[in-house]
Amino acid sequence: MRYNGVTVAVSLFICLVASGDSGLVIPGESSPDRTGFQVLRLETRNDELVDRALQLAEEYEQNEWVELNRARRYVDVMVHPELREKFSSALEDSGIESSIMIRDVEEIIKRHDVSRLKRNSEDGYDYTKFNTFENIEKELHKIVEEYSDIARLDVMGTTHEGRNMYALRVTRDIGPEPTKPIVLIDAGIHAREWVSISTIMYIINQVVRNPDDDSLIKAFVDSYDFVFMPVLNPDGYVYTWTTDRLWRKNRAPNNNSRCIGVDLNRNWDYKWGGKGTSGNPCDIDFRGYSAFSEKETIAVRNWVDKQKSKVVLYINFHAYGQLWMTPYGYSTDTPSNEKEMLAYSRIAVNAIRKVRGTSYEYGPVYTTIYPASSISVDWVRGAEEILIAYTVELPDKGKNGFITPEAEITPIGNETWKGIEQLLVRLGTDKRLLRTQEIIIV
Structure with a gap:
């Protein structure tokens, strides 16, 4: 590449x-x-x-x-x-x-990755450890059973191997469709980036189980429709547990090739096929033979197309590098509201640093990490015109790389949520989205 x-x-x-x-x-x-x-x-x-x-x-x-x-x-x-x-x-x-x-x-x-060697579906979900896809599914169903007044689970579609793709929605007085401003967060589009999934599950746990005990979360649940898509690449994630811990792509076969899989974060229909993508199905950044060729990206596209007018914030979790990035990845072009997005980035990374000193850089994808066309954050901002959109590369900076120690699951989840909390407070205040005024900006 x-x-x-x-x-x-x-x-x-x-x-x-x-x-x-x-x-x-x-x-x-x-x-x-x-x-x-x-x-x-x-x-x-x-x-x-x-x-x-x-x-x-x-x-x-x-x-x-x-x-x-x-x-x-x-x-x-x-x-x-x-x-x-x-x-x-x-x-x-x-x-x-x-x-x-x-x-x-x-x-x-x-x-x-002791989880991969020791844990099984009978253990139940453990928020301090990495979990199988089966246990993630069970935990999502458990949440909506126990908190049916604020949580709803929808199946957006299925994968090549027949696994469900889930969208968990959390808000006060939940109904069949979102009615409030939507905060959309997804993870696990690259299979080996386990910490992205553990982090979104940590945030889900905070939002669902603390809405009355935490004044900030209570205000958020009253004001926003949270939509969590915890595992965008279920087949690939399962493969990292069963066969290859470092697998990145999905598991769909490619025509006229013995090589398996498409990089789902190079498959979005905005400036598709440009810099930072490959046309070779054997490469890890293979973009597919056409935009939205994959069942996973189609499922997300269909959901976002229907609700995009309500989405006020989009966050796409990855690992690793400690970067809080704005569009675009396809070139040095920048959105019209880049300064606004960078201001909210600064709020988030400053809040993260206050927790335990974890430092993030922030800026556009192209100039902060590398050229990457056809990525979800570019499509969300460029095609769907959702104004505030980020790709977040979670810790660390290379000591462990993709192989995050389980001891880091809770600290990373906690500091990341603290950053998002303050971003949501400022965004909600600026846009008059919050239904309560009793909020303190740190």
Whole structure:
């Protein structure tokens, strides 16, 4: 994958699978063993070194896991043990210094993702741990059974493998359709980003179970229709539990290819197929053969099309990098209300930092992380004209990458909700959306 060289902080985890083909599915395949894979941090002090680092990634066919971050001047590369010596020599020849971030990827997967190894559907949902898709489903149904006066669960559609895609709506005096300003939050569009799902579930738990005990949440439930879409890629998420923890795409087959899956966050019909996408079905950022080719993106599109006039805030959770980003990803073009969105970004990241010092950068996708066309936040803002829209890359900054320790689930959920709380307060005050005036802006 190629990116235009500008002053950029880059987080690039890259893995070479045995076949050299990240989307290849071989009959009878077993879980990939990444024993000995190391994550190296490459110091990229300028545009030239960034370009060279990405070029080396291409030359060595290490393109399974790519995560760039322009705000920090480094590239993280997960290197196959058989290529480590050659790759290190190429770095040295290019004048790129490196250090080890993760000594053994397989070890950190097994150590951190104990849920995957120990938990099953009979354990029930645990908000301090990662949970199976089946347990997430059960918890959503449990919520609407216990809190039927404020919660409603709808099935937006089904996936290629027949799993349901859910939208959980939470508001006071709930009815069959939203009647208040909508706060729309989704997660799990990239299967391996487990912390995005644990974070949205943490927020759901806060909003549903504390509406009367917490004055802010009570005001929000009185004033907003919260709509949570907790897992936008159910098939891919299940696959990360059963087969490959680092899988990113969905699990739909591609015509005329042995490679499985589409990157659902490159499949939206706004500037489709531009920079930061691939037309190769074996690439991790494969955009599909056409916009909205996938059942998952179609389901979300249909829901948003129907309710877009009511949506006042959209947040799309990802991991990792600690970035609070505005549209657009397709180019350096910016929306007409960019300054307004950046002002609300600043409120959110400042509130997050006050919790335990977690620092976020904020700015447009294109210049804050990397070019990425056909993404959901661009479609929401550019096509659906929902004015306040964000893509949020949750912690961390590369120490664990996508393999978030379970000890971080609650702290990340808590600080993220505190940021959203203050954003909603200011937004509600500015737009006269709140039905109570007894709100304190921190």
